[in-house]
Amino acid sequence: MRGIVRVAVPIRHWSLFDYTCEPIASIGCRVIVPFGHRRILGIVVDHAETSEYPEDKLRCVSSILDEEPVLSSTLIHSLQWVAQYYQQPIGEVLSTALPKAIRVGKPLIPKFDIVYRLTDFGQQFDANELNRAKVQKKAFELLKSEARALGPEALRHVGSTWKNALKVLETKGLVTAEPRYTNFSVNGQNLIDDLTESQLKAREQILQALDSYRCFLIQGVTGSGKTEVYLHVIAKVLETGGQAMMLVPEIGLSPQLEQRVQSALGVPVASFHSGLTDTQRHKTWWMALSGKAKVVIGTRSVVFLPFKKLKIIVIDEEHDTSFKQQERVHYHARSVALHRAYSEKFPIVFGTATPSLETVHAARSGRAEILMLPERATRIEMPxxxxxxxxxxxxxxxxxxxxxxxxxxxxxxxxxxxxxxxxxxxxPVVICPSCRWTAKCSDCDARLIFHQSDHQLHCHLCFKKFPMMRQCPQCLSENVHLFxxxxxxxxxxxxxxxxxxxxxxxxxxxxxxxxxxxxxxxxxxxxxxxxxxxxxxxxxxxxxxxxxxxxxxxxxxxxxxxxxxxxxxxxxxxxxxxxxxxxxxxxxxxxxxxxxxxxxxxxxxxxxxxxxxxxxxLDERRQANQPPFNHYALLRANSLVAGEEIEFLRVARETAMSLPVKHSDRQVRVFDIVQSPIQKISNRHRAQLLVGSAHVAFLMHFLKAWLPHLAKIPKKGKLRWNLDVDPVDFS
Ligand SMILES: [Zn+2]
Ligand SMILES: [Zn+2]
Known part of the structure; x- marks a missing residue:
């Protein structure tokens, strides 16, 4: 059947592109499409009956790469929400969401190392019968003595022909080969049963909500055993064939955590973070999609992973600011996770001793339930x-x-x-008390910080270093102070x-x-x-x-x-x-x-x-009309040429004021242009313009109207700008 598909292409472009396609590719499949003079990869995000363009002008999809969708339509829906809410090009959001191998059209299934283990028959087999094949015998004996699956790093030492030897052992029925999906071996479940009263209560509350959207906040002091509650809940989710996603702050993700979760739950666990290679990210991505990984632990970008049957999201240390991405696509992983849980209909669990005010506000207004873990699981006093x-x-x-x-x-x-x-x-301050001179970075609006280790002055913004001076460069006093x-x-x-x-x-x-x-x-x-x-x-x-x-x-x-x-x-x-x-x-x-x-x-x-x-x-925020009672978007601009950033924002503000949106406090407020608190970083002069509204819908409506105008403002020289919805960093 022939039809029209709407395709998102992974470039900085705001709209979808229509193509004809025969046979019609499913939503969520990768396709190769002609784009200008090139052919590029895109994702089918929708089907259409008609197009704005005359049908005979539409170009045709060159090829369809996937038989099955790589992204489900609910996930595509969430990605489109990200694009709309954060005012980011859909193509850019997709680029962020897909591992490189998938973006460049590589096969869906990555190559895993193969591991070998003895079959039941192999266990009973007498090694002496292999006396005439030395390498086979060595490999067999190694597998027998180690009594676990072994990979190439262990087996290659038995001889240069180890691969062939194992193939023969496999045909003899002594050995089976399987892909290695996880870094640690998977053994039986090993959950701690000794839960406190409040841990048990929290677990029961969440378990009653499986299969529907609910938001829980486990508010527990450090050491109250939040992780045990997560693990018990996830164990139940796994019993019903579901998968779990666990978000942790950047610094909290360690091989130990992965191992701890895997050994507690006794299922394959994969991890996902920016420290992995492209291949490793592709592997985890596919394991989530195929259901091979039952639990995926990751930093903020894990929130975009496709799952076969995702049934719960846990966000540990929910208040951590590393969940907000500050570059390229500005998004907050907590908000994206909430959207996914809501649209895919499963519970989401936050855990922290110190929840963000956004989450406390959600709880106070009935959108989240607080589950308290007041005592420490180890039953020690609070300090x-x-x-x-x-x-x-x-x-x-x-x-x-x-x-x-x-x-x-x-x-x-x-x-x-x-x-x-x-x-x-x-x-942090190098100062001359006689003339009040302070050491500043030549390229940034920042004081230099003296580091004893290399006796130099460091800029913590651009990481430039300067020699420490003995004399004040202004009044030549030799009395320079470290303050x-x-x-x-x-x-x-x-x-x-x-x-x-x-x-x-x-x-x-x-x-x-x-x-x-x-x-x-x-x-x-x-x-x-x-x-x-x-x-x-x-x-x-x-x-x-x-x-x-x-x-x-x-x-x-x-x-x-x-x-x-x-x-x-x-x-x-x-x-x-x-x-x-x-x-x-x-x-x-x-x-x-x-x-x-x-x-x-x-x-x-x-x-x-x-x-x-x-x-x-929260009371103070309410009175001051600040988030979470007000919704902000921050337009930032910076330029190597002083003044260009202000000029850009001036035009942007003028456009904003001329939009057919009511500029009263009840709708959208456009603030004055200000220089950023840090006025210069790496020689780029910085300024910003804040807009806000008490109602998120008004703000969205306004931004949607404003953004196309921003894109059209002629950019002088080296000007850069970005729009940050729900900004966290105002520096
Ligand atoms: Zn600097
Ligand atoms: Zn001085």
């Missing part, structure tokens, strides 16, 4: 939180005397301390104040690779370390059972920030770090150094009462 008032107790350096003496106490009793400061480097503190300075102070203390620093400078991170974590677990100093890398997911003291420095910056989410992120971080301590047999203590001990925010932190904080903060 007590104490404030060190820096206005009374001046710290001579970064660490106050009270904090230092607490650390010394811990070292004496063989316990560990963790010092959290969310800034790497030695000192403020970072991880390196704290490390140095500890070594000076507590000679002999074993200090380890964990930040992006010391811990560039995941293996290095793991190496350091292992040293901490083995007790080879007295004090850990680190940035937010320490606040995510890792357990430090022997840490009984947490010191938190430099929290006050949250009070002065222009970003309306600063307090939310601050409180989340403090509670997350606080939760690292006292998880084994001893309860922990948390000391926070601050100039504002009277702030009501600290009451919530002291009581470990995140939801009270969230309600307080």
């Amino acid at each position: 007590t939180v104490k404030l060190i008032d820096l206005s009374r107790e001046r710290a001579s350096d970064s660490l106050s005397n009270s904090l230092l003496s607490q650390i010394k106490k811990r070292i004496k009793s063989g316990e560990q301390s963790l010092i959290f400061i969310n800034r790497r480097g030695f000192a 403020g503190t970072g991880t390196q300075r704290v490390e140095q102070e500890l070594q000076r104040e507590i000679p002999g203390a074993r200090v380890i620093r964990i930040d992006r400078d010391t811990t560039r690779s995941y293996t290095e991170f793991e190496r350091r974590l292992a040293r901490i677990q083995k007790g080879e370390v007295d004090v850990l100093v680190g940035t937010q890398m320490l606040s995510k997911g890792h357990h430090f059972p022997n840490v009984t003291l947490v010191g938190i420095l430099n929290v006050d910056q949250g009070f002065y920030s222009m970003d309306f989410r600063a307090m939310e992120h601050l409180v989340q971080q403090v509670l997350q770090v606080a939760g690292r301590s006292g998880r084994a047999k001893k309860p922990g203590e948390v000391y926070i150094q601050t100039m504002h001990p009277d702030s009501e925010y600290f009451d919530c932190i002291r009581d470990h009462d995140y939801l009270s904080f969230a309600d307080l903060e």
Whole structure:
């Protein structure tokens, strides 16, 4: 049958393209289509009876690559929603959603390594009967002694003709060959049965909702055993033949997690993240699509994977900002996941001790259910939180005397301390007190940060380095000061104040690779370390059972920030770090150094009462008309030539005001053009224009009308722009 297909092509183009097709390709199949003078790959996203173009002008699909759809129509629906909601070209969304091999038209099924194992017959077989075939015998004996499936890395050592030998063993019925789908061997299910009362209750609530859309928030303190609840629920989903998707923050995805989930559930688990090669991503993608992987764990982009029978999505540490993609296609994985769960009709489970205000708001307005896990599964007390008032107790350096003496106490009793400061480097301000000159990056609107390790000044925005000066370049004074503190300075102070203390620093400078991170974590677990100093890398997911003291420095910056989410992120971080301590047999203590001990925010932190904080903060957001009570989109522009970015936004704003949309506060508000808080990065001058509405539908309607005009504004020189719906980063 001949028909018209609507095709999305993976380029930065906003519309679909109509082609005739015979026989008609199913929705979700890949096709090769003529496009200008080229032939390119596209995805059929719809069928049509008629086209805007006269039918005799329509070109014809050159070839159909797939017999079966690679994307289901519900997933295509979700991808189209992403394109519409985030105002991104559908082709670009598809490019983001598909692994490279699929985008370039490679066969659907990737090549997996083959592993070999003995058959039942092989188990009974006497190796001596293979005496005349040396390599066969060696391979056979190796398989027998290892008693598990072996891959090429083990078998190639039996001799150069190992492949042939195994083929012969296979024809003799001694060995079977199968593709290797997972990195770890799959054994039986191994779930922890000893759930607490509240874990059981949470599990039951979710299990009652399988097969329908419901949104749950498991609000549990660190160590309350959220993961056990996820695993028990997923186990039930698997029993009915369903699959599960699990999203984790960038830093939380480790081979250990994959292995832990696989050994708990006893099914093949695959992972998906940006650190994988194209081939590995293709493998996981196909395993999800074919149903070979029962659970797929991944960072934000896993949310676009096609599944054979997806029946639940879990988002661990739901509040984490790494779920928002900030480049190319701007999307929030949490929102996409919600849309998928809703349209594919299955439950979605968020878990965190410190939910985003968006999610708390959803719960307060009846769109999500909160399941509390109040006690720790390990049944230890929550750490007590104490404030060190820096206005009374001046710290001579970064660490106050009270904090230092607490650390010394811990070292004496063989316990560990963790010092959290969310800034790497030695000192964030290099200043001349005589003339007030400060060291700034030549290419960015940013102060340079002194790094002790290489004695240079670093720009944390463009990563340029500059030599440290002895003299002020402005007044030639030799009295240049290092002001403020970072991880390196704290490390140095500890070594000076507590000679002999074993200090380890964990930040992006010391811990560039995941293996290095793991190496350091292992040293901490083995007790080879007295004090850990680190940035937010320490606040995510890792357990430090022997840490009984947490010191938190430099929290006050949250009070002065222009970003309306600063307090939310601050409180989340403090509670997350606080939760690292006292998880084994001893309860922990948390000391926070601050100039504002009277702030009501600290009451919530002291009581470990995140939801009270969230309600307080939501009240302020409501009064200030900020998200989640208002919906924003941010148009950013930047250019190498100062002024071009402003000029672009000026035209954009003019167009916005002339659109036939009512510009009252009740509909869409177009704010003034402002320079971005960071005015320059890598010599690009930056400015932004915010638009907002109390109703998401009004905003969508407005953006849809506005966007085609933006695309038509003549771009001078090196101007770049992007539109970010629900922006998280306002810098
Ligand atoms: Zn810079
Ligand atoms: Zn000076």
